[in-house]
Amino acid sequence: MARFIIRRLLQMVVVVFVLSLMLFFWLRSLPGGTVSAILGERATPQTRAALTKALGLDQPVWVQYWRFVERAAHGEFGTSTRVLPGADALDIFLSRLPATIELSFFALLLAVVLAIPLGYLSARRAGSPLDSGLVVTSLVGVAVPVFFLAFLLKYQLAVEHHVFPVSGRQDNLSCTRVTNFFVLDGLLTREYDCSVSALKHLVLPSLALATIPFAVIYRITRASVLEVLGEDYVRTAESKGLTARVIRGRHVLRNALLPVVTTIGLQTGGLLAGAVLTEKVFNWGGIGNALADAFEGRDYAVLQVLILAAAMIYVVINLLVDISYAVIDPRVRTR
Amino acid sequence: MSLPTPANRRKERVDALAATAATGPGGALLEAGSVDEKPGVSLIASAWRRLRRDPVFLLGAAITLVFVVLALVSPLIAPHDPGANLLIDKVRPQTNPVPGPEPGFPLGADDVGRDLLSRLLVGSQQTLVVGVFATLFGLTGGLTLGILAGAFGGWVDSLVMRVVDVLLSIPSLLLAFSIAAIASRPSQLTVIIAVAAVQVPVFARLLRGSMLAQRHSDHVLAARALGVTRRAVVFRHMVPNSLAPVIVQSTLVLAVSIIDAAALSFLGLGNPNDRQPEWGQMLGRAQTYIYDSPHLAVYPALCIIVVALGFTLMGESLREALDPKSRR
Numbered sequence: 001m002a003r004f005i006i007r008r009l010l011q012m013v014v015v016v017f018v019l020s021l022m023l024f025f026w027l028r029s030l031p032g033g034t035v036s037a038i039l040g041e042r043a044t045p046q047t048r049a050a051l052t053k054a055l056g057l058d059q060p061v062w063v064q065y066w067r068f069v070e071r072a073a074h075g076e077f078g079t080s081t082r083v084l085p086g087a088d089a090l091d092i093f094l095s096r097l098p099a100t101i102e103l104s105f106f107a108l109l110l111a112v113v114l115a116i117p118l119g120y121l122s123a124r125r126a127g128s129p130l131d132s133g134l135v136v137t138s139l140v141g142v143a144v145p146v147f148f149l150a151f152l153l154k155y156q157l158a159v160e161h162h163v164f165p166v167s168g169r170q171d172n173l174s175c176t177r178v179t180n181f182f183v184l185d186g187l188l189t190r191e192y193d194c195s196v197s198a199l200k201h202l203v204l205p206s207l208a209l210a211t212i213p214f215a216v217i218y219r220i221t222r223a224s225v226l227e228v229l230g231e232d233y234v235r236t237a238e239s240k241g242l243t244a245r246v247i248r249g250r251h252v253l254r255n256a257l258l259p260v261v262t263t264i265g266l267q268t269g270g271l272l273a274g275a276v277l278t279e280k281v282f283n284w285g286g287i288g289n290a291l292a293d294a295f296e297g298r299d300y301a302v303l304q305v306l307i308l309a310a311a312m313i314y315v316v317i318n319l320l321v322d323i324s325y326a327v328i329d330p331r332v333r334t335r
Numbered sequence: 336m337s338l339p340t341p342a343n344r345r346k347e348r349v350d351a352l353a354a355t356a357a358t359g360p361g362g363a364l365l366e367a368g369s370v371d372e373k374p375g376v377s378l379i380a381s382a383w384r385r386l387r388r389d390p391v392f393l394l395g396a397a398i399t400l401v402f403v404v405l406a407l408v409s410p411l412i413a414p415h416d417p418g419a420n421l422l423i424d425k426v427r428p429q430t431n432p433v434p435g436p437e438p439g440f441p442l443g444a445d446d447v448g449r450d451l452l453s454r455l456l457v458g459s460q461q462t463l464v465v466g467v468f469a470t471l472f473g474l475t476g477g478l479t480l481g482i483l484a485g486a487f488g489g490w491v492d493s494l495v496m497r498v499v500d501v502l503l504s505i506p507s508l509l510l511a512f513s514i515a516a517i518a519s520r521p522s523q524l525t526v527i528i529a530v531a532a533v534q535v536p537v538f539a540r541l542l543r544g545s546m547l548a549q550r551h552s553d554h555v556l557a558a559r560a561l562g563v564t565r566r567a568v569v570f571r572h573m574v575p576n577s578l579a580p581v582i583v584q585s586t587l588v589l590a591v592s593i594i595d596a597a598a599l600s601f602l603g604l605g606n607p608n609d610r611q612p613e614w615g616q617m618l619g620r621a622q623t624y625i626y627d628s629p630h631l632a633v634y635p636a637l638c639i640i641v642v643a644l645g646f647t648l649m650g651e652s653l654r655e656a657l658d659p660k661s662r663r
Contacts, residue, residue: 018501031519139651143590143643145597148618148636151625159626273508277598291509295516296603307513311505318504 004326012319019311024068027304077305082297083290089301092290093309098180099169099286103279104271106202107209112264115214119221119260120253126226135222138215146274150208150281157204164204167283171197205282209274213267220263224256231255258328265321269314379579382656392652398645405456406463413453414439418610423448433628445617445631446624454612455634461613462593462642465527469592470585472531477538478581484539485546485577486569495539502536511595515604523606523613526599530592541584545577579657586650590643597639614638 043051052058056067071077077089084092122131158166165171170182175194178185183202186195228234229252237247275288276295283289287306294302386392415421422444425434434444442451484495502510511529518525549555550573558568593615599605600619609616614635621632 014497015501015504018497019505022501026513026517029517031517139647140640140644143594143640143647145594145601145615145618145636145639147598147601148632148639151622151629151632155626155629269504269506270508273506273512276509276512277601280602291512292602295512298516303513303516307509310509314506315504 001326005323008319008322012315015315016312019308019315020069020072021065023304023308023311024065027068027300030298030300072308078301080299080302082299083293083302089305092302093287093305095180096286096290099284100272100275100279100288102169102181102183102198103202103205103209103284103286103288104268104275106206107271107274108213108264108267110206111210111213111217111267114210115217116221116257116260119218120225120256122218122222123225123229131222134218138218141211141215144211146208146212147277147281149211150205150278153204153208154281165201169198169201169285170194171201173197205278205284208281209271209278212270212274213264216267216270217260217263221256221260224259225252228252228256258325261325261328262321265318268317272310272314382653385656386652389652389656391648392656395645395648395650395652398641399649402459402642402645403463406459409456409459413450413456415450415453417449417454417457417612419450420448421450433624433631442630442634451631451634454617455614455638458612458614458617458635458638461523461611462615462639465523465530465596465613465615466589466593466646469527469531469596470534470588472527473534473588473592474538474581474585476531476535477540478542480535480539481542481546482569482574484543485550485573486565488547488550492543496543499536499539503540507533508595508598511599512602512604515599521604521606522608523611526596526605527592529599529604530595533595534588534592537588538581538584541580542574542577545580546573549573549576583650583654583657586646586653590646590650593639594643614642 056064059067075090079085080087080089080092118134122134125131154166157163173191173194175182175185175191176189178188182198183195186192186198234247234251237251242251272288275284275286276291277288278284279286279288280292287310290302291306291310293299294306422434422437422440425444426432426446426448433446434440434448436443440450440452442455444450445454480495480499484492511533514532515521515525515529518529546569554576555568555572558572563572596605596613597615597618600616601622602619605616605619606613609620617635618632618639621628621635624631
């Protein structure tokens, strides 16, 4: 087990190294470059040269790369120019992280809670109208642009009929902040109306964000259950005279869910990208919002930290899922 | 070779698809036992036999056909010039930013007075261009890398695949946003490149997988033994036999790239010049008037959904027809 974890950690080091190289060259290739981004288009050649020297941009590439890594390791990514002018880019990331984690968590929860039972049901009744209907729904779900669905939900259920709030994370209730996860905060401080308000705000963005993970998890579950249902050990279990309940729980579900666990891990990356679009529609104020603003306003300091962090989060989550997978399924370790 | 772990899962799925196509349907066809699937029938022939009667495929193909025909004839049937500000006199920024329907303009106009129906019809053209070229660029890049890796193996393979794996480890839409942001002057071309670049690692992995599966297969061995040059073995024997999963993936990428292009426009990373309309761009730009005139967004969105669904239905049924394992 320890060897497995060490090997995966080493793989991750390689991935992070290549990632940092790519991010470095990406930043260098952005239009105008760092100097223009800071000084604007109309700076004099003298000030440009001075800043180039001050930033070390006249040094060889590998020296620049080393400095970039050094500063990144210290969490120095510079100050924001557009998202929140003057604020430290890393602070922006950290202060907005809870909002996005909260939204992604509920979206993923919604997707998993709906997709796994429905996928199982679909596979058990493969070919039935229910199955066909669900398959078509999942295909349509993938074909709808996420931000359009978000707009549609917002327009129908918030603007036209006031079932849910239009935007933001909570009504103005002067709630106490503990962790900045608003639902959790309300529970911790016993200000339950705060939690309820936060939950109401979560419904529409979570729904919009959950569609693609739902479609993917549903289809993997369905395919996986279908495959397991045809396995020899299921037939053996049936011929042994085990009850349907035991076969379903121990033989079918447990084996079928392994690939599903993996898929859930992979969906976190898609959630981050989807959050950029969903948060913009609902003005959620999380990382996705910041990324959308940073792309629009070309705020390089913020882009740097957010993209590096997004990729790192994705890599780390997948590492954790890998390890948990090795714990669940011993076959993974021995190979 | 690889662990069934999340990081490898996406790769595995791609590789499995590749291997199936490379080795052909094999014994599974016989097991299926249906009347028309005789042993010895080629993969393409047996796939076509299934597809011909598959309602899902037929629906997908019909939608695609209508879309392509529309793209070809739309300039002829569009009632007005999609770039002309015909109803600009009716636009009042304060009171009436988006002119409604009137005789000759059944869907009304957009915020600068251009006929919406004409823009929707002609929009199919640029949408098709974005989808097709993004897929072609992704294919070309992926095929080049995949053939390099699959044909040479060894350190070339390792190097190419490490880069491909890192690219796959970045959320794809985020990667597309990042690449689009590099362009100092966004245009239709930069949108296509950004959307296509994301697909390069997918195609590379797909082709490399199916070529690896073939390296030791009998027909390649036979060709080698006959003294066929390496180039001919790769391009005449290995590549043609690896194309089936690539074709399946291409139909799915056609759908994804149209949707991704819309997301780029939504974030302001799309083509700013909209004289030549494109559905994703129309949808992305409609956000300004989304509450007062939601129809500006709904029409292009519906077009995108129907077309993306058509490509997806076609791709999924192709995938099933080519993969005997998924048959029930």
